[in-house]
Amino acid sequence: LLNWYTMRTFPKLVGGLSDFFRSPLSNTRKSQWCQWKRAMHQVELTSVRYPNVKRGPYATVDDNDIKFFERVMEPSRVMTDPDIVDSHNVDWLKMVRGASQVLLRPKSTKEVSEVLKYCNTRRLAVCPQGGKTGLVGGGVPVFDEIIISTSLMDDIIAIDGISGALTCEAGCILEDLDNYAAGHGFMMPLDLGAKGSCHIGGNVSTNAGGIRLIRYGNLHHNVLGVEAVLANGEVVDGLTTIRKDNSGYDISHLFIGSEGTLGFVSKVAIECVKRPKAVNVAYLGLKNFNNVLATFRLARESLGEILSSCEFMDAESVHCVEQNLHLRLPIPKCPFYMLIETNGSNATHDEDKLMTFLDLLMRKKLVIEGTMASEPRHISNLWQTRERITEALLLDGYTYKYDISLPLTYFYQIVEEMRNRVGKYTIRCCGYGHLGDGNLHLNMTSKEFNEQLVHKIEPYLFEYIARKKGSVSAEHGLGFKKRDFIHYSKSPSAIELMRRLKNAFDPNGILNPYKVLPDLPYLFFHQLQVNLQSRQRHPKLLLEAYRRAWSGSSNGIALLQPRGEAIAVNTALEVAPKPEVRWVEVRWGPLPSNIRHDHRGDLPHRHSPEPPKVGEKVEKELQDLEPEVIERIPLVPSRGPIVSGPGPGLGLGLGLGPGLGLGLGLEVAAADLVGGTRQGEVELNGGTAGARRWDAMAGGDSRLDFVASARDHAAHQG
Amino acid sequence: LLNWYTMRTFPKLVGGLSDFFRSPLSNTRKSQWCQWKRAMHQVELTSVRYPNVKRGPYATVDDNDIKFFERVMEPSRVMTDPDIVDSHNVDWLKMVRGASQVLLRPKSTKEVSEVLKYCNTRRLAVCPQGGKTGLVGGGVPVFDEIIISTSLMDDIIAIDGISGALTCEAGCILEDLDNYAAGHGFMMPLDLGAKGSCHIGGNVSTNAGGIRLIRYGNLHHNVLGVEAVLANGEVVDGLTTIRKDNSGYDISHLFIGSEGTLGFVSKVAIECVKRPKAVNVAYLGLKNFNNVLATFRLARESLGEILSSCEFMDAESVHCVEQNLHLRLPIPKCPFYMLIETNGSNATHDEDKLMTFLDLLMRKKLVIEGTMASEPRHISNLWQTRERITEALLLDGYTYKYDISLPLTYFYQIVEEMRNRVGKYTIRCCGYGHLGDGNLHLNMTSKEFNEQLVHKIEPYLFEYIARKKGSVSAEHGLGFKKRDFIHYSKSPSAIELMRRLKNAFDPNGILNPYKVLPDLPYLFFHQLQVNLQSRQRHPKLLLEAYRRAWSGSSNGIALLQPRGEAIAVNTALEVAPKPEVRWVEVRWGPLPSNIRHDHRGDLPHRHSPEPPKVGEKVEKELQDLEPEVIERIPLVPSRGPIVSGPGPGLGLGLGLGPGLGLGLGLEVAAADLVGGTRQGEVELNGGTAGARRWDAMAGGDSRLDFVASARDHAAHQG
Numbered sequence A, B: 001l002l003n004w005y006t007m008r009t010f011p012k013l014v015g016g017l018s019d020f021f022r023s024p025l026s027n028t029r030k031s032q033w034c035q036w037k038r039a040m041h042q043v044e045l046t047s048v049r050y051p052n053v054k055r056g057p058y059a060t061v062d063d064n065d066i067k068f069f070e071r072v073m074e075p076s077r078v079m080t081d082p083d084i085v086d087s088h089n090v091d092w093l094k095m096v097r098g099a100s101q102v103l104l105r106p107k108s109t110k111e112v113s114e115v116l117k118y119c120n121t122r123r124l125a126v127c128p129q130g131g132k133t134g135l136v137g138g139g140v141p142v143f144d145e146i147i148i149s150t151s152l153m154d155d156i157i158a159i160d161g162i163s164g165a166l167t168c169e170a171g172c173i174l175e176d177l178d179n180y181a182a183g184h185g186f187m188m189p190l191d192l193g194a195k196g197s198c199h200i201g202g203n204v205s206t207n208a209g210g211i212r213l214i215r216y217g218n219l220h221h222n223v224l225g226v227e228a229v230l231a232n233g234e235v236v237d238g239l240t241t242i243r244k245d246n247s248g249y250d251i252s253h254l255f256i257g258s259e260g261t262l263g264f265v266s267k268v269a270i271e272c273v274k275r276p277k278a279v280n281v282a283y284l285g286l287k288n289f290n291n292v293l294a295t296f297r298l299a300r301e302s303l304g305e306i307l308s309s310c311e312f313m314d315a316e317s318v319h320c321v322e323q324n325l326h327l328r329l330p331i332p333k334c335p336f337y338m339l340i341e342t343n344g345s346n347a348t349h350d351e352d353k354l355m356t357f358l359d360l361l362m363r364k365k366l367v368i369e370g371t372m373a374s375e376p377r378h379i380s381n382l383w384q385t386r387e388r389i390t391e392a393l394l395l396d397g398y399t400y401k402y403d404i405s406l407p408l409t410y411f412y413q414i415v416e417e418m419r420n421r422v423g424k425y426t427i428r429c430c431g432y433g434h435l436g437d438g439n440l441h442l443n444m445t446s447k448e449f450n451e452q453l454v455h456k457i458e459p460y461l462f463e464y465i466a467r468k469k470g471s472v473s474a475e476h477g478l479g480f481k482k483r484d485f486i487h488y489s490k491s492p493s494a495i496e497l498m499r500r501l502k503n504a505f506d507p508n509g510i511l512n513p514y515k516v517l518p519d520l521p522y523l524f525f526h527q528l529q530v531n532l533q534s535r536q537r538h539p540k541l542l543l544e545a546y547r548r549a550w551s552g553s554s555n556g557i558a559l560l561q562p563r564g565e566a567i568a569v570n571t572a573l574e575v576a577p578k579p580e581v582r583w584v585e586v587r588w589g590p591l592p593s594n595i596r597h598d599h600r601g602d603l604p605h606r607h608s609p610e611p612p613k614v615g616e617k618v619e620k621e622l623q624d625l626e627p628e629v630i631e632r633i634p635l636v637p638s639r640g641p642i643v644s645g646p647g648p649g650l651g652l653g654l655g656l657g658p659g660l661g662l663g664l665g666l667e668v669a670a671a672d673l674v675g676g677t678r679q680g681e682v683e684l685n686g687g688t689a690g691a692r693r694w695d696a697m698a699g700g701d702s703r704l705d706f707v708a709s710a711r712d713h714a715a716h717q718g
């Protein structure tokens, strides 16, 4: 007999803590909860497990902040009880654990907006949290980010009976929405194992895929509109229920899949599909992977438009469910399994198609075992052995999860290759997933987290994926755990563009920091440190890293801190008719401990709209700093730079005009060191905005303002 | 007998001029071409027809530019022959006519990149052009923008025989791609009347919808990846053929539907769908619109997953095709027509479904006439009366085209309303379109362009749409003709975000200017002028417009020019512990004619990475300018501003530190006047980057650099 305790309720149990406080617990639930709580406390803090990740330049929550939050929403929704907050610090997989001390549970967009506006001004980092079922550590804090949960934003606003457009708040649970839609003859276009817990806001933010993507497409297809709150509290109203709208850029797509780093999704409009009148599932056992592929092709061919799922599991995945969850398998053991579902509007036609398909399979001897279901209870039964694999694997101890896209030719080859490579260190190395979408879930387990095993897998696996032009994250996103591998799937130019977007949307970087995009400044200094220690000179590396860290900007002076030490990098410049960069100066010195958290890593967010507040004390500390110049790295002159100088660049400019402008400066500054976008002559303009001239002179943004009353003066010597 | 000269070849004839030069012409083609050419010259220049639109701050192409282009690509592909260029200045609808003098026909991404990089440095505006079938004037220049055509970028790179992923260059013609895909058992997921001429790059850039969107979704669904060239020449490689990839933000979506304003699409990867084994079309005649709606609902119900088109035409649309193109109608005349298509994998099942559906229709007496086809030639026949409406309407003279989304309840009501309102001024007022997607094409025609008629339609129609929460552009985009109406469909917050995106991607605004986003500075001064003349004081209006024009920035001095006069707006500021803005100064004076085109309207693009080149002559002219102060508009103190001052704000700052920094300035500057994002204290920091201090002092970006060696000094007096 199959075990009927479904996955659909399980994550609700562990994820949505609030449910436990609202409803009396059954004894089984209670004991499971205690068990989970115990397990939770065994999860190592992320900051300990990943010592290379440094806390960003954020403020720390204090009493005044709590008071502010309590003015914005009822105090009962500003939670600081460590027991409660802790359960929101740990992810569902128990892989990562943040150290947040505050959990906010807003009930409206307005509350979210006020909270974010405040946090942005105060430079308090936040972590948007939905159902906490994400599998890449994106939905829980890394350090002490304030958790903003959507759990109380769960109003269903409306459904359009004709078009199926459903509008709701971000915290609605996917399964609840589906039940609601069912009442109107519709179905949510996405479905996934975590549907009983995940929130639609989390789904949108991760561009969740799931088991029916092959038929109904991803959320870029189904989401009609999004309301989101930007980092500064601005509410961007992109909520619409019409299907077609080409009036301007479709900004909703920016929020789909951005994992809480570009905005907080507060409301969603999604197009539901007509609920199918007939659903059928075939569960097949196959001899080898070639037959799996052939079966898929045949399914596409014979089932055509009614094919709604084409899932694949290897023996190790399915047998794990049997072993760890004591589920009985629907068919005798086989090396490979497939689950093929149809959704259609005509039961007779669908059955006919399915029969033709199964018939062909038999005749071609592609399957060795099989069973079929068209009754909901039986269908759900068959899905168990697929949907509960994640859960079953967890019971082995620690899961090394990889969710990758690969061309079908290599789809299973990599599982076998990894099994050869790390098999002896693991309890299990298995593959399953959404075959129809080319999406493989490659999982390995061990009793406890084993860092060496990780190094056996990474970057080997990612290099393989990159060679085959696959993706290091097909549907789960990058979150915290996968962000450093983005370059295996995305080109440098694409990553740079993402960074530019992030800077434009969240200049202070308060929204879900340490997620999606790698922290380049740290990477950079990691590399730099190696260089310094080995006394090697790698100007190219340095410059490239420097340029990336500052992408979108052109000049500046860096204060960075790899492991306790402060490093300042100055680049010398001189504006001359054909200027060049000659060298980069590296200084190194101790960093006063009290500014560590305030300015360290300020680099990636330097386009911030507000000056960071420098307190008296910090100012003093800065005065005491006298970093030693340890390196002057000469630059290869052929890199096409814009500025030059034999020593610290000396810039002198004077602007004067009837508009009362005067600017005068003496400057050591940096410039865009690589690339040629700013190679043109730099012209200085005096006038009413004399100060701006300096900006230009420093090779900067050159946001020269042309003023009716201005006279242009340019003077400069190197 | 039906007229077999299909639409599919017609736009190729008039759009892709090059075809005429490459292949010998048949006599009919030749005479049509001459006819079209004559008509083309009758099209009024956009700059004349729309005198309010002013040329932006761009340079003018000179001989050196041409020489540069001729170095980048073969001289034969740098076209300046007025006859040839002119045919690329006029859109297919003959509604707008640019005055470009250069047409570039690059053959590779590299060439596009070099051209854009150069144009960006030189501030030469460009207009990306595909098949020139766009219906909102987006694909032709407004003034003298350089036309960059994709017509020679037409390589099909590959198709994946399993997944159907097709990769190609942007200039491939949609129909060619579909034929190519057909050879591999696939079909392009989009289809539209212009398929014989439109380019896939144009399709992607407009997020083209078409007749099968109801089944296969829009391009956000089907496009797998895009390679695009940014304004500065950077190539963003987002080309991928995998279906699922959540590794970071999906930047392709930024380019889909951005109409050439965010980047030049150079390559596209798109997922083709399995070519259906069975296609059926039912052509129905109906008595009233209620029956149309009931029929649609029934079609969705009975045809379910095989429904691939649900089109609607009123009598006036269809009869126009009969009248102007002499096509015979497939069924006797009726008040309303519908065209319903199915695509399926099983002919028997599909026919069965269709028959059940038609049977139901008859029994419910929903249709009065009908015919059906399943043979390709007959199907194409039936489609004629739908697909050739646009073309037929053109023959009336001038078409007032509106492509709107509306909830089905109001779908036809608006056609009747407009007919009542403007019927007597028009030859025809008709409605047709993609009913299944809620997308109505509302068209009116008159013999010649009639500005008064436009004012009868607009903004009345847009206000109606806004009230019903529809869209002013369902699928055609905003281009040039609809951009000023964006706010009827999009919230101010969404528009602001778009503007921010535009600024981040194309700071100099060289990519397809005058398209998609309204030119706020001009709007603003249009309003301002009214204020000045009436001597009314509307600081709020002024400020709001000002803030929007400068969105994303915080300070500056404006030189703007509404109709020949120059206006400079200075805002005074003073940095004080709790500063305030007290007033806005408006100056007004003549603008020297020769700088008109160089600096006027520089505002929206002030975040430009390079200083515009100011020639000697212009410098002199600027000196002669002495605009008169005509208004000092006092500000309401409660607007939460950051700066204040009784007269022209006087800023004095001094920064000094061991890092050799010194900054000194005396300044009249502006600040972010509205909104509270920059309300914090402004702190000044001397040190090695003294000049930057001024930026901060002026209330600016506050990109203060924290330098290990810096001392902070802040001094200021108002």
Ligand SMILES: Cc1cc2nc3c(=O)[nH]c(=O)nc-3n(C[C@H](O)[C@H](O)[C@H](O)COP(=O)(O)OP(=O)(O)OC[C@H]3O[C@@H](n4cnc5c(N)ncnc54)[C@H](O)[C@@H]3O)c2cc1C
Residues within 6 Å of the ligand: A007, A011, A092, A127, A128, A129, A130, A131, A132, A133, A134, A135, A137, A138, A139, A140, A150, A170, A191, A192, A193, A194, A197, A198, A199, A200, A201, A202, A203, A204, A205, A206, A207, A208, A209, A210, A211, A259, A260, A261, A263, A264, A265, A266, A387, A390, A391, A475, A476, A479, A512, A515
């Ligand atoms: C058993 C199981 C099966 C799964 N199957 C699938 C599957 O088939 N396909 C698939 O794609 N995923 C799957 N997942 C992963 C996960 O369920 C999805 O990623 C889901 O969409 C996450 O939703 P959530 O509400 O739990 O988000 P969370 O885990 O809370 O958060 C996920 C990310 O989104 C951000 N976020 C959450 N809410 C918001 C918001 N309102 N605004 C901005 N950012 C927000 C978080 O910061 C985080 O970065 C599965 C997970 C489990 C446990």
Ligand SMILES: Cc1cc2nc3c(=O)[nH]c(=O)nc-3n(C[C@H](O)[C@H](O)[C@H](O)COP(=O)(O)OP(=O)(O)OC[C@H]3O[C@@H](n4cnc5c(N)ncnc54)[C@H](O)[C@@H]3O)c2cc1C
Residues within 6 Å of the ligand: B007, B011, B092, B127, B128, B129, B130, B131, B132, B133, B134, B135, B137, B138, B139, B140, B150, B170, B191, B192, B193, B194, B197, B198, B199, B200, B201, B202, B203, B204, B205, B206, B207, B208, B209, B210, B211, B259, B260, B261, B263, B264, B265, B266, B387, B390, B391, B475, B476, B479, B512, B515
């Ligand atoms: C008879 C007819 C029927 C039509 N039916 C439909 C329909 O059903 N649905 C629909 O949506 N549209 C329809 N259209 C409109 C038009 O065909 C589509 O908008 C089409 O996608 C435009 O493609 P194009 O190559 O002709 O682009 P163009 O007209 O050349 O350009 C359109 C826009 O895209 C930009 N652009 C073009 N190429 C690029 C590029 N490579 N990179 C960046 N920007 C670029 C241009 O600057 C311009 O803003 C129809 C037009 C006609 C004439």
